[in-house]
Amino acid sequence: MRRAFALAVLLLALIPAMPASAARTSLRAADPSVIRVGSTYISVQSLNNGIAVRQASSPDALAGATARQVWSDTGNLGEVWAPEIHFDSGRYWIYFSAGRGPSHRMYVVSSVAPASGYSAAVRMALPDDKWAIDGTMFVFGGQRWFVWSGWAGDTNVEQNLYIARMSSPTTTTGPRHVISQPREGWERVVGNPFINEAPEAIRDPNGQLHIVYSANGSWSDQYCLADLRLRAGGDPTYVWDWYKSNGCLFGSHRATMMPGWDPTLYADGPGHHSFVLLNGDIATSPPAGPRFPLMYHAVAKGTPYAWANRHWYTGTFAWWGNTTYTRANVPGATSNTGFGLKFFE
Incomplete structure (x- = not known):
């Protein structure tokens, strides 16, 4: 008992105290x-019917930095x-979705x-050519991958997460593979459609791949972050090698939080986040213990959502060890234990 208590005290000492309030930028x-x-x-953002880039010496300073328009939608x-901005092979790559209604597709400059100096937009030829948003690229296991949110067909029923291999930063190869669908009760609180979107890849201290995504509609304060963890040695294209957190890991409603995770105190509907990594490379993700920078969007509590x-x-975020994700009535093992994530306002 004393040894367990001492270990708990040590772990708490590694995590700085919570701030007095959420760090909302201007x-x-x-x-x-x-x-x-x-x-x-x-940073990049959608602005003035195009894309703008900001540069600063800290994440907090980005809001006050000059927004430089790097691409405009002259092609309507x-x-x-x-x-989404990435740095790969000595170039900056910005992936974005453009279109109207069901015509949304992924593009890259x-x-x-x-x-400055960005190329003309190139439409990405994603497999099956269906509605697609929130695409992001990463390297894992010596292979480039592209993951995005999209429709199975041509109607807006639900947004799933898909993954495909890449042969270059602009080209996917082979089929798309579904890795997550919004089928859990806690990610179906808000629907029409039901939502899995804004995937972000990161590698944990054990070397396992995670895709952290946003669930529930972004028009609701039920918006939250959840996690997909690939089992050790798993195939990223095989859906049953992925284990989903048993609730939101970062959200503002206790009823949808994973047991042991607490809701936010100051921000409503946190979601569509960005792990702030060196060169955006998931191989530079943090070790266990320290907190690392995080950016996300939310609405201040007390403000209409x-x-x-x-x-x-x-x-900030930190890795949280010995976290078990469970599932029922599916192929393979029903539980998987490894690193989860804790998020802090």
Whole structure:
């Protein structure tokens, strides 16, 4: 008992105290995407019917930095949603969705500089050519991957998460594979459609792949973050090698939180996050213990929940060991224990 108590005290000592309030920035916007290159933090956002880049010396300073327009929708593609910035092979790549209604598809632009010189938009030929948003690229197991939120067919019933291999930063190869569908009760509190979106890849201290995503509609304060963990040695394209958290890991409603995780105190509907990693590379994700920077959008508690009231927030995250995810009535093992995540406002 004394040994267990001492271990608990040590673990708590490794985690700094919670801040007095959520770190809401002055930027009234959604869908932050942030990477660190050297000592510079670089963000992208949808702005003025195009994409803007900001650069600053810290995540908190991004909101006050100059927004430089790097791409404009001169081709009248339609609504520009949720750009994601990456650094790969000496170039910056910005993935985004554009279109109207069911025509939304993924596009990419690139440059050798973070805030200028971007190419014309290239439409990505994703397998099956269905509605697609929130695409992101990462490297795992020596292979580039692309993961996104999309429809199974041509109607807006639910948004699933799909993954495909990549042969280059602009090209997927082979079929798409579904890795998550919004079928759990806690991710179906808000529907029409039911939502799994905004996937972000990260590698845990054991080397296992995680896809942290947003569940429930972004128009509701039930919006939250949940986790998919790939079993050790698992195949990213095989859905039953993925284990889903048993509830939200970052959300504002206790009823939908995973047991042992607490709801937010100051922010409503936290979601569509960005792990702020060096070069955006999941191989630079943190070890167990320290907190690392996080950005997400949310609405301040006490403020009517609406898209127009969303702000960028800065927070932190840490790996949480010995976290068991369970499932029932599916192939393979019914539980998997490994690292989960704790998120802090």
